[in-house]
Amino acid sequence: MTKLVLNRRNTLQLLGGSAGALALPYIIRPLPSWAQSNVLNVTTYDKFLPQEFLDKFQKDSGIKVNVRLTDDQGKQYNLLAAEGANPSTDMVTVAGHRYSQFISSNLLQALDTGKIPNWKNLNPAYQNAPWAQVDGKLWGLPILAGYEGLAVNTNYVKDPQSWDVMFDPQFKGLTSYIVSDFMTITMQYLGFDGDFVSYTDKPEEALKATNAARDHLIKHKDMVRKYYDAGSEVQQMFINEDIYLGHAWSGPAAKLIADGHPIKLSVPKEGTYGFCYTLNVVNNAPNAENAYKLLDAILATPEVGASMQRQSGFASTISGVPEALTDIERAAGTLPQEQVERIVFFSPVNRDMKNEMIDKATAEVKAA
Template identity: 25%
Template structure:
């Protein structure tokens, strides 16, 4: 199960368990429609129905399975088929370069005042001094460790290179996340724009780590299954939900953001460059910045929200300011090539 699939299942289980805020319900205006392209779990029925009734509109939701699919659907009509989309920060550069998004009018987003400080100004969604998206949900790529082995949490990613844990480490099979995390470990200032020399440093470092790695895993369930079987002390995790999943299987684990920081992801709402009803699109984003929606996101999916800090605190999600949020890398194809070379290189005895 990957992050998107986990979000879908969690939201489906939770659907209807959290009431939407009370809303005035005017008569629906004929022909007023908002077209949304998003991930499952980000346009649940209670939000959609409440929004329709408050704004006298019809909401049409299209779900997507990947960032590439969003890009393909947006380019096919130059953005004319959708009014609002949800996408991760790492994809905004690509979309804005293709002129598929328009800047947000902050005066039309009064609920933006609810955004926590870490999400007030996210560099990845600002271009030419204009903000193109509003943060909605977030999470991280943390380090999970066995509390049976570690009396205190390990404080550095360097623990994954410690010979003491040889064969007791698992790492996700993900080129970009592995490279960015290693660049952070090496203290490289910009892990998303590596020079050839820095690529070489990262590759050498990851080859050294490979001798300690018991397995590269794919998906939430795969990582949890391997860890829970025993003999694993450390895991470069796919995200926060893996910790409670492991605890349910009887594993004693903790989660930590090392001192070098960790990758963070943010899903945001943005408006298509050719939105038919820009005002209605802003009204949707404003509704999604309601604290009640933030409560739902964190309470029912385990991910962080951007508007209700108290709920994040209850869930232990207090480290957004320690994260390095994903941006588009300098050459994604090169990163995949380097990662494949690392996996194909035999471990030196």
């Protein structure tokens, strides 16, 4: 992917072409074993922080980085909530639309950009992005972004323009999707608000829209080869030609494209949703100053962002990354401008209602 910017509708555009409470003094409360001046504990996703980058950072800074891998936002939240004022990790990786949950529970520090000299190297669209702010403060460094798209094997499916193709009888048994994610896409496809922002204080309207999408997916259940959960699953199904098309996140799809598989990812005319991962300093982090040093190092050169994008398949937020990518890497993440405009950035508004209704409808689709 080449460039990410936000437009006035807070949609996601793909890359085209004060610290919190400090630990108490030692004589009052001994620092836990993980709170050492030369240590940094980071919870993040697999392939988000390249090992080569970490090796160089550790050599240059003298800070030992301990990486704890996660695969779920909820797991990070539950761990921090359970540990309370004595967190065992200094940094977590939160998606922007989950901010309200972490912030309302006092689990994150507001970001002090004055401690990040290389902040200027962040793509300007992200430096004061509305979605990244709560109560007038920034809460994390945007690092990687992506979107949900329609992935097709171009040997069998030719340039679809609508999500209609996912329900076309000629592809019966040859589609796949993550039920909970595709539920919101189906709502949008049917003309409803799949992000639930307009349903605040309107539970009956929201339930009607959710049930309409649920019923549509149940009606067309015979279209689906398999419901999947992990990106590796949909990748393997495409490689094996078990499916010809499906709903996919841009990261896994971009990896297939970059590896030379005949896959194309697009945003149909009805639109889709996007998100951004951020690195966040934990409230009461024992090694908060080291966390800021890592954030600054990430922004030091476009090559770091290019490596993160190359490994994860998601788009980097760092300026100058496109020039550090190969032609095929850029091609794997490029969207026409009209498709870019169709991507709505996930909002943190009304998340509890959305999660509750989507989770229930998802279970009903799977059980049908």
